[in-house]
Amino acid sequence: MTDIALPLPGKQKKARSKLLKTEARWGLLFLSPWIIGFLAFHILPMLASFGFSLFDFNPAVPDEATLIGFQNWQRALTVDKEVLLSFTRTIHFAAISLPIGLGFALLLSIILNSKSVIGKTLFRTLFYMPSVIPVVATVLIWNGVLNEHTGWINLIIENLTGIQVTGTQGLRWLADPRLVYYAYTMFGLWGVGNAMIIFLAGLQGVPTEMYEAAEIDGASWLQRLFKITFPLITPVIFYQLVLGVIGSLQYFLAPFVLNQGTGFPQGITRFYMVYFYKQSFTFFNMGYGATLAWLMFIVALILTIVLFGTAKYWVYYAAEEKS
């Protein structure tokens, strides 16, 4: 990193250190929006959140807040079955939606990166397009498409296969506990754009000489895909996976829009974040809510650390050139 031009070419240490100090001061001034924001909206609330978790606290009657120690934690970890249940549902859903979502993004990016596709730019734009639609609107549109009676998905399946899937005996995408996670996964595919573009950027970073060399050696398309492409974009996959896991833990919108958090069908869509919302902003049990939030934070941290721990076994880093 080069210095900011020094008006004094002389080597007087005093002058230099004074300049450095001025520079640092200016730098900190420019950083101050972030520093203030970091303290005011991240660090302090996070610590305060832990403090809140030790209280029985309802903002409607703040004077009645009582310090109860770790009772909230005890309740969340041992008494309240819904905590573990909603967390298990969240993980179950993530285990379905993340691989499908990332796999679809990767598939699209591989197709749209290949030399063989005509009209790549147009395809990219059109696949990206639904990502800018507000998710609430996406959920409502898909809610119609997946309707068991009049939705087109069922009508198309019925017309193609001849098996009767419409109606109450058919594929009830949003009402059958076995199907609802797949239905939610489908809404999610409409947000594939960002992941697709990031994968595309990763694919474009793979040096073409490698493919050429492999082709000369007679490697098939599949071999090239598995031996060159996938290993070289593992860092991008890793990055997407970390963000995907953190995002899944906070999955909230679709169940809330579709059933106001009742968990329909059979409570199976009452995910962790939905439960957190209910406790905190429907019942206003804010002390307990803060405990649930901290639990989520701890889980997110553990998952991130575990993922980073596995990285050395499967994520490929060309060289430690960049810092």
Add this chain to the structure above:
Amino acid sequence: MSEKMKRQRKPLPRRIRNRITAMLVTSLTLVILVIFLIPMVYGLVNALKTDGQFSKTGAPWWPATEEQFEYQGKSYDVYKVPIDGDIKDLALVIKGRAQSQFIDPEKPEEGLIVWEGAWRQLDRSWEFDPQWNNFAKAWKTINFPRLLGNTVKYAGITTFGAVLSASLVAYGFARFRIPHKKVLFILMLSTVILPGAVTLIPTYFVFLKLGWVGTWLPLIIPAFFSWGTNVFLIRQFIMSIPRDLDEAAMMDGASPIRIFFSIIIPQSIPALTAVSLFHFFWAWNDFFGPLIYLAGNPEKYPITVGLTAFNRLYSQSANLIQASALITAVIPLIVFFLAQRVFMQGVVITGVEK
């Protein structure tokens, strides 16, 4: 010798083989795209249906109403009648248990046609009849002008705040020597993986104490304190700008603030545009924040929360719901197509999403 064997011996010329692959891959992509976008067509088609069409059996998939025929000043229902080995659209004039009398709307002058059979078992005849005024109805019922106005204001103000603050911070990270800068930078990026819930309750409580809950302030103010991903993108961009200009300006005695506004900002327009667009779409989509901070203040709702409330109240009117979802989608889609190039490149520069 079969053709297959011949082909195996003499492979097709490379150029032709490539062309065949291109066609195959392109058509495969096209098929995926069509399936991918079917819901959008569904939305449009169903937004144009009448209320009744959803619950009627035998209704077609396209927007239609049951055909009627005006005959001698009276209106009669049109049915699909199997007659003379053909199916004809005929209007039912006189209903009978075992036989009924119909009139052919195309040739009413020929008079009544007697048909043997139970008319109750006939299917109605439907005619294409899109209800364009469903959009107007949805627009009025949900009070779109107010919701859109709120969302535009919210997206506009927070985009301004986010871009201004992020570019200030990015300039600081890109151009100044600050002790422990690297640690600070990593700290900033690590906030990306912090679940929002963990900071939510105390923040909510403080805003409640300030009397800000129920106003836009809790949603707007934090945007002015810069978010990691925005800073990251702009910083990367500023680092790629040569320093000659800011150094020359510094020699002339310009202050860093002046340099920031008159040199850095004008040169960073591509990155600033990309970040503005990201933030705009993010704000347009934002749901959780407005949901908790504006609860019980429907006149302040942005479009996302308003649409959810509408869905709850009018869940029986699937046509209006589809129409309102489409209206909600239209503005981001227009912005996306206008700024499409900047936007797609912007995502590539960052490699980061919110």
